[in-house]
Amino acid sequence: MSQKNIVFLFNNLRVSDNPALYHSIKDGDTSVIYNYGNQNIGAASKVWLHHSLIEFKKQLNHALNIQNDCSEELLNNLIKKDKIKSIYLNRSITPDQAYEMKKIIEFGKNNEIPVYCYESESLWHPDEIHKNDGTPYKVFTPFYRKGCLPHSVPRKPYPTPNLNISTLNIRSLNIEDLNLLPSIRWDKQLVDLWDISEEGAHKQLNEFIEVGLTNYKEGRNFPAKPYISKLSPYLHFGQLSINELWHIILNQEDSKSKDHFLSELGWREFSIYLLHHFKNLQTENFQKKFDKFPWKYDEKTLQNWQKGQTGIPIVDAGMRELYTTGFMHNRSRMIVGSFLVKNLLIDWRHGERWFWDCLFDADHASNSASWQWVAGSGADAAPYFRIFNPVTQAAKFDPDGEYIKKYVPELKKCPLKYLFAPWEAPDHELRAFGIILGETYPKPIVDLKKSRESALEAFQLLKQT
Ligand SMILES: Cc1cc2nc3c(=O)[nH]c(=O)nc-3n(C[C@H](O)[C@H](O)[C@H](O)COP(=O)(O)OP(=O)(O)OC[C@H]3O[C@@H](n4cnc5c(N)ncnc54)[C@H](O)[C@@H]3O)c2cc1C
Known part of the structure; x- marks a missing residue:
């Protein structure tokens, strides 16, 4: 029996710039x-993973061995x-994956099999970036500008190796055995909107460079515009390597938008960094x-938010974008998040859970860090008095109502002057456009002005503790 290397993957379902795969193949039979x-992943993530595995398996000429659990017995x-001969891994800080990784490292040690671990999740390893006194950064700008950028240029991507993957003598599961697809098939229409493959990631990136990048700095705020990359899932x-993305963008000409885009990748780094240092x-x-904040909880109100039935058009548009596409624009994420936490005073963890279940890009680090940012409870968080007004946000960032009308078709005929706050319109005028509040479209579930004041009071009390 000839000796072979094993690459264990938990993520990183790609062949280009995959450090563990590259080094293993360079070293021998793999x-x-x-x-x-x-x-422990959400329903939408499971769907994405199912399709990713199908595509990745094809890329490996069907020689991908799939396991549910790397038990001692296995x-x-x-x-x-x-x-x-040797084991190759890409390091992960996602808790479930880190746990599996440790088991494999331990196994290698006990059996005198060398285990090689590579960085591929972040551009800078979180342990290498710290303040002068050795403690972790808690504020984004110094983390990125003083910590990361001067530390080193991120590693350049590795070339794609010649793929000649050997099969193993242990039985592989079928992708279907992982039971990743829902029993009620809500996923089909969402999946059709995406090309869930490594090739799809590169197509998406090329399209962004052609259409989005030059407009990115300003354009990224407008949810109806095609100026964001949609690369997060x-x-x-790991269908797209963060190092590859960094270097491809770095080599583009447009410097203003380019730097802004790279700094958004910096926010991703910051989230990974925070999770690495603050595990909970x-x-x-x-x-x-x-911990002492007097959150309110009301099941019905939470459900109205989840289903996009709050009666606040921009909030409903965002929540329905999520539900019908598996994605939500960043501007909308901030608006619906602020609305849940500040106008409804519902604990950010309920929002985090819902996003976790519905987002294709649901990410342990970015989702938690961003929800805490919105709530004001996080590191470098939005100050408590920053309460997004969903009406002015909509007027500013969806000025033609294109986004609202796309996801809230009940308001398609609503004239622009009432679209952002239809409850302010006289009933008879709305009726002329087929809109009856409380019947064809909900009345607002909360008074925006009063709820803002209550939130400010509650947050003010917290300040005094
Ligand atoms: C409440 C809330 C929850 C969020 N949950 C997630 C999540 O689960 N997964 C996730 O990837 N992002 C999350 N984000 C961050 C951000 O909204 C998404 O990364 C972004 O909208 C993805 O779209 P894009 O790829 O077109 O981003 P682009 O604007 O094209 O940015 C490029 C990449 O930079 C990174 N990035 C951009 N903004 C942020 C940010 N604020 N924080 C961290 N990384 C960022 C992402 O990797 C993104 O793909 C959340 C934001 C909020 C406010």
Whole structure:
């Protein structure tokens, strides 16, 4: 039996700039195991993963071995049936994946099999970036400008290796065995909107460079405009390498938008960094004083928010974009987040959970860090008095009502002067456009002015504690 290397993948479902795959193939005969590891991921992520695995398996000429759990028994079986020379991994800080990774490293140690780990999740390893006193940064700008940028130029991407992947003698699961698809098939129409593959990631990137990048700095604020990259799910699942993206954008000409885009990748780094240093970011307030915050909870109100039935058009448009596409524009994420946490006073963790279940890009680090940012409980968070007014936000960032009308068709005929706050219009005027509040479209579930004042009071009290 000839010796072979094993690449264990938890993510990084791509062949280009995949450090573990590249080094393993360079070193010799290679087999690849995808280890699902019973991950605790949301429904939309499962769907994306299912399709990613199908495409990735094709790329490896069907020689991808799939496992649900790398148990001791499975690993022992592996060395019994195949002669293992070395193990190659890409490091992950996502808790479920980090746990699986540790098991494999331990197994390598106990069996005297060398294990090689590579960085591919972030551009700078979180342990390498710290303040002069050695403690972690808690504010984005110094983290990025003083910590990351001067530290080093991110590693250049590795070339794609010649793929000649060997099969293993242990049985592989079928992708279907992971049960990633929902029993009620709500996923089909969402999946049709995306090309869930490594090739799809590159197509998306090229389209963004052609259409979006030059307009990105200003244009990224307008949810109806095609000026954002929509690369987040590909980055999350590793169908696009963050190093490759960084260097491709760095080499573009337009410097203003280019720098702005790179700094957004910096926010991604910051989220990973925070999760690395503060492991409970998904469940615990970063600022402990928020533990005493008097959140309100009302099931019906939460459901209205989740379904896009709040009666506030821009909020409903955002929530319905999420539900019908598996994605939501960043501007809308901030608006619906602020509305949930500040106008409805519902704990940010309920929002985080819903996004976790519905977003194709649901990411442990970015989702938790961003929700805490919106709530004001996070590191470098939005100050408590910044309460987005969804009416002025809509007027400013969806001035033609294109986004609202796309996702809230009940208001398609509503004239622009009433579109952002239809409750302010006289009933008979709305009726002329087929709109009856409380019947064809909900009345607002909360008074924006009063709820803003209540939020300010509650947050003010917190300030005094
Ligand atoms: C409440 C809330 C929840 C969020 N949850 C997630 C999440 O689960 N997963 C996720 O990837 N992003 C999350 N974000 C951040 C941001 O909204 C998305 O990364 C972005 O909208 C993705 O669209 P894009 O790829 O077109 O971004 P672009 O504007 O094209 O930016 C390019 C890339 O930069 C990164 N990026 C941009 N903005 C941010 C940011 N604020 N924080 C971290 N990274 C950023 C992403 O990787 C993104 O793909 C959240 C933001 C908010 C306000």
